[in-house]
Amino acid sequence: MTIRDWAEPYKIKMVELIKMTSREDRLNAIREAGYNTFLLRSEDVYIDLLTDSGTGAMSDRQWAGLMMGDEAYAGSRNFYDLRDTVEEYYSYKYTVPCHQGRGAENILSQCLIKEGDFVPGNMYFTTTRLHQELAGGTFIDVIIDEAHDAESEHPFKGDVDISKLDALVDEVGADKIPYVCIATCVNMAGGQPISLANLKLVRQWCDQHDILLVHDMTRVAENAHFIQQREEGYRDTSVKDIVYEICALTDAATMSAKKDAMVNIGGFLAMNDAKFYEQACALVVVYEGLHTYGGMAGRDMQALAIGITESVQDDHIHARVGQVQYLGRRLRESGIPIVNPIGGHAVFLNATKMLPHIEQDHFPAQALAAALYVESGVRSMERGIVSAGRNKETGENYKPNLELVRLTIPRRVYTQAHMDVVVGAVQEVMERRDEVKGLRFTYEPEVLRFFQARFEQID
Ligand code: PM9
Numbered sequence: 104m105t106i107r108d109w110a111e112p113y114k115i116k117m118v119e120l121i122k123m124t125s126r127e128d129r130l131n132a133i134r135e136a137g138y139n140t141f142l143l144r145s146e147d148v149y150i151d152l153l154t155d156s157g158t159g160a161m162s163d164r165q166w167a168g169l170m171m172g173d174e175a176y177a178g179s180r181n182f183y184d185l186r187d188t189v190e191e192y193y194s195y196k197y198t199v200p201c202h203q204g205r206g207a208e209n210i211l212s213q214c215l216i217k218e219g220d221f222v223p224g225n226m227y228f229t230t231t232r233l234h235q236e237l238a239g240g241t242f243i244d245v246i247i248d249e250a251h252d253a254e255s256e257h258p259f260k261g262d263v264d265i266s267k268l269d270a271l272v273d274e275v276g277a278d279k280i281p282y283v284c285i286a287t288c289v290n291m292a293g294g295q296p297i298s299l300a301n302l303k304l305v306r307q308w309c310d311q312h313d314i315l316l317v318h319d320m321t322r323v324a325e326n327a328h329f330i331q332q333r334e335e336g337y338r339d340t341s342v343k344d345i346v347y348e349i350c351a352l353t354d355a356a357t358m359s360a361k362k363d364a365m366v367n368i369g370g371f372l373a374m375n376d377a378k379f380y381e382q383a384c385a386l387v388v389v390y391e392g393l394h395t396y397g398g399m400a401g402r403d404m405q406a407l408a409i410g411i412t413e414s415v416q417d418d419h420i421h422a423r424v425g426q427v428q429y430l431g432r433r434l435r436e437s438g439i440p441i442v443n444p445i446g447g448h449a450v451f452l453n454a455t456k457m458l459p460h461i462e463q464d465h466f467p468a469q470a471l472a473a474a475l476y477v478e479s480g481v482r483s484m485e486r487g488i489v490s491a492g493r494n495k496e497t498g499e500n501y502k503p504n505l506e507l508v509r510l511t512i513p514r515r516v517y518t519q520a521h522m523d524v525v526v527g528a529v530q531e532v533m534e535r536r537d538e539v540k541g542l543r544f545t546y547e548p549e550v551l552r553f554f555q556a557r558f559e560q561i562d
Contacts (some may be wrong), residue, residue: 109425112418113515116163121149129477137557138473138542140482149480150521152510155448157203157361157368159514162413165365165406172402181404182395185371188408192343192415193320194351195373197380199387202398204321204359205230206391207372211317211357212238214382215281223271224284224319225263226250226291229490231284231319231357233550236495240281243271250292251504253442253453258333260295260444261288261326263305272312282315283308287326287349291486293507294322294427294446296329299337299348306352318353324363325447328420343415355379362448364410365514369399427512430522439529442507449511452529454487458539463488463506465541465561471508471532474539479528484509490553 124132124147136142140153151158173179186198201207208231216222218239224231225246232242245267249257263285271280285305289295309316327345331337337345350356355374360366372383384394391398399407413419424447431445440456454461454468461467468487475481487506494501510525532539542558 109422109429111422111515112416113162122146123149124480126477129480133473133477137545138469138560139553139556139558140472140476140484141554142557143476143482147480148476148482150517150525151482152449152512152525153482153484155362155511155513156359157366158516159361159365159367160516161365161367161406161410162515164413165409168405168409169402171405172400174401176396177393178395179401179404181401181408185404185408188411189371189373192346192411193323193356193373194347194375195356196375197373197377197383199372199380199383199394200397200399200404201370201372201387201391203361203368203370204319204357205234205370206398207357207359207370208234209237209390210372210383210386211355212240213386214379215315215317216240217281219279220281221271221275221279222282222284223263223268223280225261225286225297226289227491228286228290228319229492229551229553231286235284241495243267245271245283246289246292250289250295253293253440253451253455253505253507256443258296258329258444259298259301260292261286261297262301263297265304265308268305268308277312277314280312280314282317282354284317284319285353286319286321288322288329288447290322290448291490291503291505293442293451293505294325294448295444296326296333296447298334299330299345299352300334302349302352315355316353318350318356320350320356321359321362322448323349324414324420325424327415328424329447331417341415342417342420346415360407360410362514363414364407365414366403366407366410369403369407371397423512423514426517426519426522429519430510430512430525433522433526434529437526437530439533442505449509451486451505452483452508452510453506454508455506457533458536460537461539461541463502464500465543466558467541468506468508469558470539470542470560473542474532474536475508475528478532478535479524481510481525481528484511485553489556492550492552 212234216238249255440453442451491501546557
């Protein structure tokens with residue numbers, strides 16, 4: 104792919120100034136933050152690749168949409184626009200707005216999971232698994248083995264291993280499985296897509312066992328792009344049509360609209376079943392807000408409806424994923440070990456390989472993220488043993504095969520020159536990697552510990 108191949112289909116109308124800091128400033132900042140990049144102040148960050156969540160740049164049309172906010176408590180016209188857009192682009196008949204993805208996960212889990220249930224999924228996601236557990240369920244990983252191997256070049260590492268689903272039914276029975284949860288562009292696997300061929304098999308399996316199929320559609324457009332590029336028979340199908348086809352294979356969805364749909368806040372739960380909708384409406388009023396705004400202002404629902412239409416444009420998604428691929432390829436060419444294939448929203452550094460002198464119990468990915476910040480002001484996120492947390496029954500640390508640092512690219516925000524700076528920064532850390540030290544907890548929160556944990560260096 105040449106550089107012009109993925110050139111941005113937009114021009115910049117407004118900019119936000121960012122601050123350069125000295126190495127000494129950054130050393131102080133990371134110590135104060137307990138070596139946790141979540142605890143840094145954003146004004147101390149130069150290039151912020153912590154997350155692609157809520158950090159995208161809205162278009163002029165989305166900003167115009169904000170001015171069309173109908174802030175009526177009930178029946179806002181923006182809700183109807185959002186509901187109709189969700190049905191037109193994503194196929195789901197009913198929409199329950201929520202403040203963000205985890206709000207939708209809470210309502211979904213409370214509606215469908217009973218104590219002692221099992222929820223299979225194509226790799227865990229932090230907030231998703233926690234809501235399943237809080238509702239009394241246990242998450243079961245049914246993703247193909249290749250997804251746990253950073254080196255595997257499998258083009259669809261998000262695929263489900265149907266034999267793992269069969270084994271679960273044999274063990275616990277179909278009546279203990281309320282639904283199968285399928286994420287598109289699986290975040291924790293490195294932003295890896297599921298193929299339509301595999302999704303169709305999962306659909307058949309669910310029909311055979313009379314089990315619902317729920318879709319974490321947070322990055323569905325990026326997944327659709329990979330299907331268009333890699334799956335036989337889809338080369339001439341638009342991303343918009345592929346997105347629709349994916350969604351139409353599933354019964355319900357949770358959406359963190361802060362990613363694909365490029366709003367700073369928002370999400371929804373969507374479904375086709377009227378009874379499930381009624382149940383979700385009864386709960387949304389308890390946890391989020393009235394069923395016609397959930398956790399969102401009218402103006403935000405309007406910006407979201409517009410963001411959905413922009414997110415599935417071929418030009419947009421080609422440039423978005425193209426920028427991520429550019430960064431990944433440049434890192435790979437300079438000998439940095441990353442997760443292959445390069446994902447849709449982020450490049451994942453393989454901390455196990457970059458810092459072989461730090462054992463997993465001393466949090467190599469956490470240490471690497473801190474070192475990268477000190478070196479360059481680039482903020483990234485740990486996606487390894489800290490994020491994985493502890494088993495709720497045994498209290499033992501989960502020890503994921505993937506010990507990664509995520510360089511997550513916000514949508515429509517940074518330039519190619521910024522990507523080049525990031526490559527240089529990672530190279531510098533690589534050159535001085537022997538100086539990076541392992542960490543231990545000084546504070547470990549009970550749940551979702553990666554957000555607020557604090558560490559100290561082990562000398
Ligand atoms: N993902 C991310 O940075 C933001 C917070 S967790 C570090 O990747 C999926 C696949 C997500 C996701 C959030 C959520 C939750 C659900 N599913 O953050 O609550 O990637 O809107 O969505 C984050 P909310």
